[in-house]
Amino acid sequence: MKNNLYALSLTLLLAACASQGQKSADIEQRDLFDQQQAQRQQAAKTQDADRQAKIAKEQEELKRQLDEQQRRQQAQNDQAIVKPLPGTGVGGSQLKGDAWAQLKEPGSALAKRSVYYEYNRYEIKEEYVPVIEAHGKFLMDHNDLKIAVQGNCDDRGSREYNLALGQRRADSVKRAMVLLGVGEKQIETVSFGAEKPVAFGQDEESWAKNRRADIVYPNEPQ
Amino acid sequence: MSTFIPIHRLVSWSAAAALLLCMICGRAAAAPIAIEIIGGGANQIPITVVPFANEDRFAQRMAQIISADLQRSGLFKLGSIGSARPLPAEPSEINYRYWKGEGAETMVIGSVSEKTDGHAEVRFRLMDVAKQSQVLGFSYTVSVPQLRMTAHKIADMIYEKLTGDAGVFATKICYVTKNENRFELQVADADGFNSDFILAHREPIISPQWSPDGTRIAYVSFERRKPIVFVHNLLDGTRTVLANFEGSNSAPSWSPDGKKLAIVLTKDGTSNLYLIGADGTGLSRLTSNQAIDTEPSFSPDGKFILFTSDRAGSPQIYRMRADGQGEAERLTFEGSYNVTPRYSPDGKSFIFIHREEGHFNVAVQDIATRQMQILTAGSLDQSPTFAPNGKMILYASETKGRGILAAVSSDGRIKQKITAQSGDIREPAWGPLPNNRRKE
Incomplete structure (x- = not known):
C-alpha cells in the first residue's frame, strides 16, 4: 500500500510537471503568434508566399508537439489509475x-x-x-x-x-x-x-x- | 560521479521531477525568522551609530542594519543619537562637544548616494569622539541589492576593530525547517534575512555541513527511503550523491582543505567512520569495531577527528588521528551521554551535547585541561555549531513542543532565541567567514 501511494504521488508529480511543460508551451505559442502577425504584415507587403508557407509549417509543427504533449500527459493520467494487484507475490514468492x-x-x-x-x-x-x-x-x-x-x-x-x-x-x-x-x-x-x-x-x-x-x-x- | 553533474542526469527521472517542482515553487515562501536577545556581555562597548545621510532613499537602511548586528552580538551598548539636526555624515560636520554631552565615545557616521546603473556609494567612518579622530573609514560602490550585505561587512569591520575578533555578520547559516510533512534545507544571512531553500522534500533532511570555502553544503537526505549523503553546489544549484552504499550513509564532516569528508557508513556492519573524496571517489575506512562510531568532526588543522562512540558502553567523545593510525583517546568522562562533538575554530576546545538529569544541553570542553562547562539551560538541545569566529554557538532547541534555534556565546553570557514564523526549525550549521573562499 505504501509503495502504491508512493507510485501514485510520483505519478501525480509527473503529471504536474507535464502540465508545467504545457504552460510554457502555451507561452511559446503566444509569442510565436505575435511574431506570426508581424510576419504576415511583412508578407502582405512583400508578397513573400514562401515565408507564409514556412510559418504555416512552423504552426503545424507546434500543434503536433502540443498534441504529442497532450497524448503523453493523457498516458501519465492513465498510469495513475493502474494499481498493482495485492497478494500475488512478495519478493518473488507466490504467497497464497x-x-x-x-x-x-x-x-x-x-x-x-x-x-x-x-x-x-x-x-x-x-x-x-x-x-x-x-x-x-x-x-x-x-x-x-x-x-x-x-x-x-x-x-x-x-x-x-x-x-x-x-x-x-x-x-x-x-x-x-x-x-x-x-x-x-x-x-x-x-x-x-x-x-x-x-x-x-x-x-x-x-x-x-x-x-x-x-x-x-x-x-x-x- | 567525479564531477558536479546537473541533477537531471544524476537522479532518476521521477526524483528529478519532484525536486524540480519543489525548486520551481521555491522563491515565494521564504518564511522570515525572528531573533530575540537575552542577556549581554559583562562589559558592553558603547557605540553611537548615526543614521547615514540619504539612507532612507533605499529599502535597506544602513545604520539600522549595523546597529541591529552590533546589538545582537551582546557586546555593544547603543548610544542615543540626540536631538541636534542635521546629523553629521562627514568628520568636519561633527560637533564633538555636543556628542560627548550625549555620552558618545565611538561614533559611526556615513552616507549613501545613488550612482548610475543601479549602484550606490556607501561611505562610512568609525570616529573616536575623545580623540576627535578617525579609527576606520571606507567607501564602497555596490549594486543596490548588495546594500544589506555591505552593512553587515561594515558591522564586521567595527566589531573586529573594537573587540579584536573577526565579525561574523556577513556570514551565512543554513538550517532545516519542517512544516507539516515538508522539509526544507534553507540558507540565510546570519541575521536570518534573505532565507531561501535549496532543497525541499517530503522526506527528512539532516546533518547539513558547509564546505570550508562556503560554496557547497553536504547533507543527509532520506528522499530515497534511506539515509544518503549528498553534496549540493550553491554556485550552480547542482548536486551529486557523495555516498550511497548499502545500509546507512550519514554524518558528513569536511576536512579543512575541502578535499575530503569523513562520513559514517554501515555497509560493513555497524556504524563506522570512513574517509571519502569530495567528488565521491577514494573511499577508505577509518574505524572498525562492533560498537557505534559516528559524528566525526575534523580539527581545524586537519590532523585529528573527534567522534562519538559507545565502545565503552555509553556514548562518549573520542579523538583519533585523521590518518586512522594509533588508538582513539576518550575525552569525556562526566555523565553517560556525551554526543555531537564539534571542534572550535581555534582547535583548542570542542562543543557537544551533554545529558544530565534528563536534560540535554550544549557544553564546551577544553581539550588540554579537560575542563567542562555547560552553556545552556534548555531541556532538549541538539546539533550545536560554532560561529566561524568561535564566539557564538548556534544550536537547536525546543519551546512548547516547537523546534527553534538558539544561540549562546562561548562564555555562556549572551543568549539568543530564533523562531521560525511557523513549524519547526532545526539542524543549524554556521557557514565560514567570507574570506575563507580564498584559501582553497
Whole structure:
C-alpha cells in the first residue's frame, strides 16, 4: 500500500510537471503568434508566399508537439489509475491468500510487528522473543520471502547517534532471526533514526512508542 | 560521479521531477525568522551609530542594519543619537562637544548616494569622539541589492576593530525547517534575512555541513527511503550523491582543505567512520569495531577527528588521528551521554551535547585541561555549531513542543532565541567567514 501511494504521488508529480511543460508551451505559442502577425504584415507587403508557407509549417509543427504533449500527459493520467494487484507475490514468492491471512491472525505473535526498546539500548527484551520467533519461522517456511526491518528512536539527544542506534535496533532483530535460521538475504535493515516518530509528545509515553523496530512485509495486502 | 553533474542526469527521472517542482515553487515562501536577545556581555562597548545621510532613499537602511548586528552580538551598548539636526555624515560636520554631552565615545557616521546603473556609494567612518579622530573609514560602490550585505561587512569591520575578533555578520547559516510533512534545507544571512531553500522534500533532511570555502553544503537526505549523503553546489544549484552504499550513509564532516569528508557508513556492519573524496571517489575506512562510531568532526588543522562512540558502553567523545593510525583517546568522562562533538575554530576546545538529569544541553570542553562547562539551560538541545569566529554557538532547541534555534556565546553570557514564523526549525550549521573562499 505504501509503495502504491508512493507510485501514485510520483505519478501525480509527473503529471504536474507535464502540465508545467504545457504552460510554457502555451507561452511559446503566444509569442510565436505575435511574431506570426508581424510576419504576415511583412508578407502582405512583400508578397513573400514562401515565408507564409514556412510559418504555416512552423504552426503545424507546434500543434503536433502540443498534441504529442497532450497524448503523453493523457498516458501519465492513465498510469495513475493502474494499481498493482495485492497478494500475488512478495519478493518473488507466490504467497497464497491464507499465508497472508496467517500473518494477520488476531492475537497471534505474527500480527505483532514492532519490537520496543529501553532508552539508548538495542538489546531485545524477553517479551519480544516470541514475536521474533514467529516471524523467523514464517520466513523459514517461505524462504524466498523478503522483509524490511526499520529501526527508530525517540528524538532526544543526537540525530546522528539516533540514526546509528536505530540501525543497531534493526540489526538486532535481523541477527536474532538469522540465528534462528532465516536467510541473511531475506532481511533488509534500514534506520530512520529519530526522523519518523509515530508519537509526538515530549513525555515517556511518546518516547517509548518511538523506540522500536518495525517488521515490514512489502506489498502485504491491507 | 567525479564531477558536479546537473541533477537531471544524476537522479532518476521521477526524483528529478519532484525536486524540480519543489525548486520551481521555491522563491515565494521564504518564511522570515525572528531573533530575540537575552542577556549581554559583562562589559558592553558603547557605540553611537548615526543614521547615514540619504539612507532612507533605499529599502535597506544602513545604520539600522549595523546597529541591529552590533546589538545582537551582546557586546555593544547603543548610544542615543540626540536631538541636534542635521546629523553629521562627514568628520568636519561633527560637533564633538555636543556628542560627548550625549555620552558618545565611538561614533559611526556615513552616507549613501545613488550612482548610475543601479549602484550606490556607501561611505562610512568609525570616529573616536575623545580623540576627535578617525579609527576606520571606507567607501564602497555596490549594486543596490548588495546594500544589506555591505552593512553587515561594515558591522564586521567595527566589531573586529573594537573587540579584536573577526565579525561574523556577513556570514551565512543554513538550517532545516519542517512544516507539516515538508522539509526544507534553507540558507540565510546570519541575521536570518534573505532565507531561501535549496532543497525541499517530503522526506527528512539532516546533518547539513558547509564546505570550508562556503560554496557547497553536504547533507543527509532520506528522499530515497534511506539515509544518503549528498553534496549540493550553491554556485550552480547542482548536486551529486557523495555516498550511497548499502545500509546507512550519514554524518558528513569536511576536512579543512575541502578535499575530503569523513562520513559514517554501515555497509560493513555497524556504524563506522570512513574517509571519502569530495567528488565521491577514494573511499577508505577509518574505524572498525562492533560498537557505534559516528559524528566525526575534523580539527581545524586537519590532523585529528573527534567522534562519538559507545565502545565503552555509553556514548562518549573520542579523538583519533585523521590518518586512522594509533588508538582513539576518550575525552569525556562526566555523565553517560556525551554526543555531537564539534571542534572550535581555534582547535583548542570542542562543543557537544551533554545529558544530565534528563536534560540535554550544549557544553564546551577544553581539550588540554579537560575542563567542562555547560552553556545552556534548555531541556532538549541538539546539533550545536560554532560561529566561524568561535564566539557564538548556534544550536537547536525546543519551546512548547516547537523546534527553534538558539544561540549562546562561548562564555555562556549572551543568549539568543530564533523562531521560525511557523513549524519547526532545526539542524543549524554556521557557514565560514567570507574570506575563507580564498584559501582553497
